[in-house]
Each structure stands twice: as structure tokens, then as C-alpha cells.
Amino acid sequence: MSSPTLPPSESFKFSMLLSDTRYRGMSLQVITFIIFMAVFFWLVDNTIKNLALLDKDVSFNFLWLRAGYDINQRLIPYTSDSTHGMAALVGILNTLLVAFVGCIIATVLGLFVGILRLSKNWIVAKLMSAYIEGFRNVPVLLWIVMVFALLTEFTPAPRAFKGAEPEATMLFFESVAITNRGTYFPAPVLAEGAYWLLLCFGLSIVASIYFIRYANKQKKDTGKSLPKFWISVAVIIFPTLILFFAMGQPVSLEYPYLKGFNFKDGIHLRNSFLALTLALAFYTSAFIAEIVRAGIMAVSKGQSEAAASLGLRPNKIMSLIILPQALRIIVPPLISNYLNLTKNSSLAIAVGYMDVRGTLGGITLNQTGRELESMLLLMGFYLAVSLSISSFINYFNRSFQIVVR
Amino acid sequence: MKKLFLGVLTALALAASGTFAGTLDDVKARGNLLCGVSTGAPGFATVDDSGKDVGFDVDYCRALAAAIFGDPMAVKFVGLTSAVRFTALAAGEVDILARNTTWTYSRDTDLKQTFLGVNYYDGQGFMVKKELGVKSTTELDGATVCIQVGTTTELNLADYFKENGMSYEPVPTADNAESQQQYLAGACDTYTTDASALHGTRVNLENPDDHLVLPEIISKEPLGPLVRHGDDNWADIGRWVLNALVIAEEKGITKANIDSWKDTKDAEIHRLLGTGDDDILAMVGLPKNAMYNAIKAGGNYGEIFENNLGATSGINIERGVNASWTKGGILYSPPFR
Numbered sequence: 001m002s003s004p005t006l007p008p009s010e011s012f013k014f015s016m017l018l019s020d021t022r023y024r025g026m027s028l029q030v031i032t033f034i035i036f037m038a039v040f041f042w043l044v045d046n047t048i049k050n051l052a053l054l055d056k057d058v059s060f061n062f063l064w065l066r067a068g069y070d071i072n073q074r075l076i077p078y079t080s081d082s083t084h085g086m087a088a089l090v091g092i093l094n095t096l097l098v099a100f101v102g103c104i105i106a107t108v109l110g111l112f113v114g115i116l117r118l119s120k121n122w123i124v125a126k127l128m129s130a131y132i133e134g135f136r137n138v139p140v141l142l143w144i145v146m147v148f149a150l151l152t153e154f155t156p157a158p159r160a161f162k163g164a165e166p167e168a169t170m171l172f173f174e175s176v177a178i179t180n181r182g183t184y185f186p187a188p189v190l191a192e193g194a195y196w197l198l199l200c201f202g203l204s205i206v207a208s209i210y211f212i213r214y215a216n217k218q219k220k221d222t223g224k225s226l227p228k229f230w231i232s233v234a235v236i237i238f239p240t241l242i243l244f245f246a247m248g249q250p251v252s253l254e255y256p257y258l259k260g261f262n263f264k265d266g267i268h269l270r271n272s273f274l275a276l277t278l279a280l281a282f283y284t285s286a287f288i289a290e291i292v293r294a295g296i297m298a299v300s301k302g303q304s305e306a307a308a309s310l311g312l313r314p315n316k317i318m319s320l321i322i323l324p325q326a327l328r329i330i331v332p333p334l335i336s337n338y339l340n341l342t343k344n345s346s347l348a349i350a351v352g353y354m355d356v357r358g359t360l361g362g363i364t365l366n367q368t369g370r371e372l373e374s375m376l377l378l379m380g381f382y383l384a385v386s387l388s389i390s391s392f393i394n395y396f397n398r399s400f401q402i403v404v405r
Numbered sequence: 406m407k408k409l410f411l412g413v414l415t416a417l418a419l420a421a422s423g424t425f426a427g428t429l430d431d432v433k434a435r436g437n438l439l440c441g442v443s444t445g446a447p448g449f450a451t452v453d454d455s456g457k458d459v460g461f462d463v464d465y466c467r468a469l470a471a472a473i474f475g476d477p478m479a480v481k482f483v484g485l486t487s488a489v490r491f492t493a494l495a496a497g498e499v500d501i502l503a504r505n506t507t508w509t510y511s512r513d514t515d516l517k518q519t520f521l522g523v524n525y526y527d528g529q530g531f532m533v534k535k536e537l538g539v540k541s542t543t544e545l546d547g548a549t550v551c552i553q554v555g556t557t558t559e560l561n562l563a564d565y566f567k568e569n570g571m572s573y574e575p576v577p578t579a580d581n582a583e584s585q586q587q588y589l590a591g592a593c594d595t596y597t598t599d600a601s602a603l604h605g606t607r608v609n610l611e612n613p614d615d616h617l618v619l620p621e622i623i624s625k626e627p628l629g630p631l632v633r634h635g636d637d638n639w640a641d642i643g644r645w646v647l648n649a650l651v652i653a654e655e656k657g658i659t660k661a662n663i664d665s666w667k668d669t670k671d672a673e674i675h676r677l678l679g680t681g682d683d684d685i686l687a688m689v690g691l692p693k694n695a696m697y698n699a700i701k702a703g704g705n706y707g708e709i710f711e712n713n714l715g716a717t718s719g720i721n722i723e724r725g726v727n728a729s730w731t732k733g734g735i736l737y738s739p740p741f742r
Contacts, residue, residue, distance in 0.1 A: 054495060054517060054633075054634075054635075055517050055634055055635065056495075056517060068559075068560045068563055068564070069559045069560055069563050069575075070562075070563045070573075070575050071575070072574050072575050072576065072577075079567075080560075080563035080564070080567060152587070152590050152592045153590055157591035157592075159537075159591070180590060180591055180592050181549055181574075181576075181592055181593075259547070260546065260547040260548075261545075261547050261548045261549060261594045262547055262548075262549060262574065264547075271592070272576075349554075349577075349579060350579075352554075352576055352577040352578055352579075352583075352587075354577065358554070358577065362488065362554055362555065362577075363554050363555060363559065363577075365488075365555075366487070366488050366491070366554070366555030366556075367511075367555070367559075367560070368515070369491055369511075369512075369515055369516040369517075371492055
């Protein structure tokens with residue numbers, strides 16, 4: 001008796017590509033791919049032809065031409081004599097700055113709000129619900145404009161600080177000025193020997209990490225719990241503080257002061273930056289809070305009851321039992337929120353923040369008329385950043401997941 | 406199924422490969438003119454209390470529409486920000502851009518556009534609050550400056566402060582309205598843009614007398630209408646409608662007296678108004694009385710200026726260099742022959 005798995009003896013016919021289940025799957029994929037490529041090439045070809053019709057070519061040479069415009073917030077040296085490429089780079093760094101700071105604030109706030117929303121205290125829980133619903137259900141652009149309007153309309157102009165009896169005064173011992181152009185903080189100035197201080201500080205942090213590891217091991221082996229937090233804070237702060245005074249205070253603060261139209265010196269956080277970062281962080285934190293809540297609720301109630309019956313206190317239950325398990329559920333959707341925040345930062349132009357959309361995709365595009373090229377570069381940039389963020393967090397996430405088999 | 410797919414593909418290909426030649430025919434077929442104007446520049450293009458588009462640029466487009474259709478209302482105004490105006494023109498969203506746009510070399514050549522002439526000789530100025538006590542732009546060292554993104558003023562500003570060894574902090578804004586709001590809130594010390602727009606903005610502020618447009622003009626800003634490269638006939642039409650308005654002022658032809666020139670001995674007026682024998686406007690595909698209609702729409706250049714920017718409008722900009730060459734200005738049209 002012959003085996004039923006042997007192929008039929010009839011010869012291959014062309015129609016079998018569609019009628020025979022053995023080939024159908026493959027041939028459909030090939031057809032789909034051909035159609036996709038045809039449409040893709042048709043679009044590219046069409047674009048090139050129409051550009052030629054408009055007498056336009058595709059060239060990225062403009063990136064090496066003089067930009068000619070100034071940018072207010074720059075993390076690297078840039079003047080109007082720099083190239084369009086440098087202007088794009090300044091914008092990229094500004095975008096990354098907003099994304100980085102925004103993600104940190106959003107995570108901290110989101111974690112806080114998400115946990116408190118589950119609080120047994122009725123008022124706290126309802127307040128957090130109101131926070132989440134308020135931010136989540138209003139378009140983020142409106143929040144950005146709203147925060148910006150609050151910052152510019154309800155704060156004094158630098159001029160108000162002038163005169164013998166000024167209308168406005170600086171806060172915290174004359175060190176911080178909140179104006180309608182931004183907030184000015186004292187800036188640290190590093191004198192000679194300051195690098196030793198930084199080195200000492202870095203070593204202290206390393207030491208505290210080793211201490212925490214030791215404390216964890218101690219607890220695992222003997223069950224004795226050391227006051228980890230206070231000891232590591234002391235390890236970080238005191239050696240640096242002692243060295244600071246021993247070396248004769250090599251780091252001083254440079255205070256902002258009013259000169260002419262504006263405050264000079266110090267660190268200037270522009271209102272455009274503050275508004276954009278805060279609004280994006282508030283908005284995204286509402287989503288993160290919901291993810292945190294969902295993650296916590298997904299951990300079986302039996303876990304917290306079992307922990308309670310072992311005599312653990314509520315905050316210990318949260319930090320030792322619930323959160324580590326919830327984290328596995330929380331992290332994957334967190335990525336998409338980080339990506340959203342980063343991409344939403346392209347709304348910066350609404351408040352005049354010069355991110356990459358504002359420099360490369362705004363002024364440069366306008367002055368050079370290279371729409372297609374600028375937009376392609378922009379899309380490439382956001383794609384690269386998003387992919388980097390998600391691959392980084394995916395790597396991080398893998399270390400959390402339970403390894404099954 | 407396959408046929409349907411091919412059909413769709415062909416239709417898409419045809420739709421996407423439309424060319425821009427023959428703008429006049431497209432406009433005639435559509436029945437109205439698409440004119441790109443500012444989203445709100447007092448005196449140049451705004452919407453009045455009754456919802457009607459008014460302004461210096463608006464009146465030019467009405468004259469052009471009147472020349473083509475005999476009807477000054479056969480025009481649809483498309484509000485464009487400074488950032489999208491050139492893209493909109495290149496993509497064919499508008500037939501002509503009359504949006505107080507500065508004529509520069511790179512816009513003319515690299516952006517592939519054709520400027521039709523200059524309808525307003527402008528320059529970049531600064532507006533400050535009087536309480537600042539600033540009397541000259543040279544006192545603006547360290548100032549925060551509100552500026553519209555994507556304009557030539559941005560480049561002039563950078564060059565001017567650099568040349569004079571002064572520093573400044575730019576506050577970029579999307580349009581005139583946002584600049585104005587930021588300026589009033591004190592988020593910037595001074596607002597810079599074309600002086601004409603500053604005058605226009607100032608009179609619309611709550612207390613115009615609290616604000617001062619500084620006397621210095623830091624750049625040449627010849628403003629004019631423009632079209633895409635590639636359709637010379639369409640460019641000629643736009644250019645000569647503008648010239649006709651200038652010639653009309655020179656000759657004293659106004660909206661009111663335009664019908665009283667039938668017996669004049671001036672051959673150029675006959676050619677212009679189409680009251681003579683030769684029909685030279687057929688060369689560009691316009692009716693014989695096209696320029697008559699254009700002038701009849703909103704008056705000659707001088708009348709349009711007075712109604713939108715001059716004393717009648719309340720903005721009170723002096724004619725200055727924008728007066729006809731016969732009156733000491735530099736407005737000069739080639740002969741209509």
C-alpha cells in the first residue's frame with residue numbers, strides 16, 4: 001500500500017498556482033508583493049515626473065548652505081552663519097530634550113497618579129480620576145497652548161522687576177525669576193578643582209549602588225533589613241559635601257540679574273520649552289496612570305492577601321509583591337506612550353519652540369523651498385528615534401519577564 | 406477585478422499627471438480665480454465686519470478677476486500663512502499669490518516663481534511700546550523680538566543685529582495675530598515685520614498711541630504678486646493688470662470718471678480701456694474691455710491705496726516712494742502699447 005502523503009502523479013499545470021492549496025499561499029503572497037511594489041514604484045516615478053514638470057529636482061545640498069536665521073534655544077554652538085544642517089541638528093537636540101524630560105516627568109507623575117487612583121481614600125481616588133479624565137480627553141495641542149498662555153499671561157514681564165519698588169520680586173533669596181519669557185535659575189560655575197568634586201560624587205554613587213546590593217544580599221541571606229534609603233543618601237551626599245568645603249567651595253552659583261531688557265546669566269528655561277514639556281508630560285502621564293492602574297489590577301488579589309496574611313505592611317506589599325509583577329504588564333504599553341510623547345513634541349511650533357519640525361521642517365523648508373527633502377529627512381529622523389526608543393525599552397523589558405522554559 | 410484595478414490605476418495616473426500649462430483656461434473653466442492672500446494682515450487682506458474680504462492685495466485680485474470674467478466677485482480667497490504660501494502656489498492650490506510677499510532672487514529662481522512686479526515698496530521696521538522709552542533700533546541690544554517664521558524678515562533681523570554688533574532673542578510666531586498677542590503680553594519687547602503691516606497692526610490695537618513704529622527701516626521689501634514658473638501668458642496677464650492700475654492713476658482715470666474718456670485724444674487710454682479700434686488684449690486671451698473692468702472694480706492704484714492703506718482706511722500710511730513717478734515716487738509702468 002502506498003503512502004497517502006505521496007504527491008499525486010499528475011504533472012504541474014500553471015492553473016494549479018491558484019487552485020492547489022499547496023501553491024496558493026505562496027502565489028498569493030507573490031502577487032501581493034508584485035502589486036505593492038508596482039504601486040510603490042508608480043508613486044515614486046510619479047513624484048519624480050511631477051517634480052521635473054515643476055522644474056524642481058531632488059537635492060540635499062541645501063543642508064550645507066548658510067542658514068541665515070537665529071534660533072533662541074540651542075544646546076550646541078550655532079549662529080546665523082551656521083549651515084541648514086547645523087540648524088537641523090539644533091532642532092533635533094531640542095526635540096530630544098523635550099522628549100527626554102517629558103518622558104521622565106510623565107513616568108513619575110503617571111506612576112504616582114495611577115497608584116493613588118486605586119487609593120481607598122475616596123477624595124484622593126476621585127481627584128486622580130478627574131486628573132486622568134481631564135488630561136486624557138482634551139487634545140494635547142489645546143493643553144500646550146493653554147499652559148503657554150498661563151505662563152505668558154499671568155507672570156510678570158522682566159520690566160516689572162525694575163525700580164526701587166518693583167511690582168515683582170525674585171523667589172528663593174533673589175535667585176529664581178519667573179517671568180513671562182521664561183524662568184531663570186542660578187547656574188553652577190565650575191572653578192578649578194571642581195572636577196575632583198564631580199569625581200568624588202560619581203564614586204559615591206557607585207559606592208551606594210554596591211551598598212544596596214550588599215544590603216539586598218544581607219536581607220536574602222539573614223532576613224535582616226538595613227535602612228537602605230538613608231544610608232545610601234548619606235553615602236552619596238556627605239563625602240562630596242565634606243570635600244566641597246575642604247577644597248574651599250570650588251563650585252559657585254551664578255545668579256541671574258536684570259540687565260537692559262532681560263535677565264542675564266543663569267539658566268533660562270523658556271516658556272515655550274516649559275509649556276511644551278509640561279503639557280506633553282501631563283497629557284501622557286494620564287495615559288501612563290491608566291496603564292499603571294491596569295497593571296496593578298491585573299495582579300491577582302490573592303497575591304496581596306497572601307502578603308498581608310504574612311504580616312507585610314501595605315507599602316511593603318506594593319513595593320515588594322504587587323509592583324514587580326505589575327511591571328511586566330506595564331512596560332510594553334509604556335513604550336507606545338513614550339513614542340507618542342516624542343512624536344507629539346512636533347506640535348512645538350504652536351508655542352514657537354524651535355524643535356526639528358520648527359527648524360528643518362519650518363524655517364529651513366521655507367527659506368530653501370525644499371519641501372520634499374525636508375519632510376523625508378524629518379520622517380527619517382522620527383522613525384529612527386521611535387525605533388531606538390522601542391528597541392531600548394524592549395531590551396530592558398526582556399530582563400523583567402518571567403523566563404518560561 | 407483585474408480590469409477594475411487597471412482602470413483605477415489609469416485614472417490615478419491621469420489625475421496625478423495634470424500639468425500647469427494654460428492657467429487662464431483652467432480659471433475660465435472653473436469660473437472663478439483662486440487668489441492666495443494673507444490670513445490677516447490689516448490693510449492688505451482682512452475680513453470686514455460684514456464678512457467681506459477687503460484689503461490692498463484683495464483689491465488687486467478683484468481687479469484681475471474683473472479683467473478675466475468682467476466680475477470682480479468671481480474670486481475665491483484662500484488664506485495662507487507665510488509658511489505654506491509657496492507650497493500652495495507650487496501645488497496649484499491657488500492661481501496667483503498676492504500675499505504681501507517680498508521679491509527676492511532666490512524666491513524668483515530657486516523656488517521657481519515669477520514675480521509680476523512690485524505693488525508696494527516696503528521695508529522692515531520695528532514696533533515698540535512707548536513706555537519702553539526706545540527711540541531707535543540701535544537701542545534694541547539684548548531685546549526679545551517677536552518675528553513670524555518663514556519670512557525674509559527673519560533673515561534681515563539676523564543680519565541687522567549681527568552687522569551692528571547687537572544681540573537679541575528671537576521669539577518665533579506662526580502669524581501676525583500670534584505675534585501681536587505675544588507682543589501685547591510683553592513676551593517680547595518689540596515686534597518686527599514689514600513697516601506697512603506694523604502700521605496696519607498698530608491702528609487696530611486698543612490704544613494705538615501707546616505704541617511706536619521706530620523710524621529705521623532695515624531692509625528693502627518690494628512686495629508683489631507672483632505666479633508659478635511655466636505659464637508666461639498667465640504671468641503677462643497678472644503683470645499687465647497691475648500695470649494698468651498704475652497707468653490709470655498716472656492718466657487720472659478713476660472708478661468714477663472711467664466712462665468719460667471716450668472722446669480723449671490719448672491713444673494709450675483708448676488701448677487701455679478698449680475704446681479704440683485695435684484689440685491688443687486678444688494677444689493674451691482677454692476680452693477687449695478687460696482693463697476697463699479691472700479699473701472699474703476698485704479704482705486705479707491710487708484709489709486702492711487710499712481705500713486700504715491711506716487716509717480713508719484709517720491706517721494713514723503716506724504714499725512716499727509708492728507715489729506715481731510723476732508725483733515724486735518710484736511707481737512707473739512700462740507703456741501700454
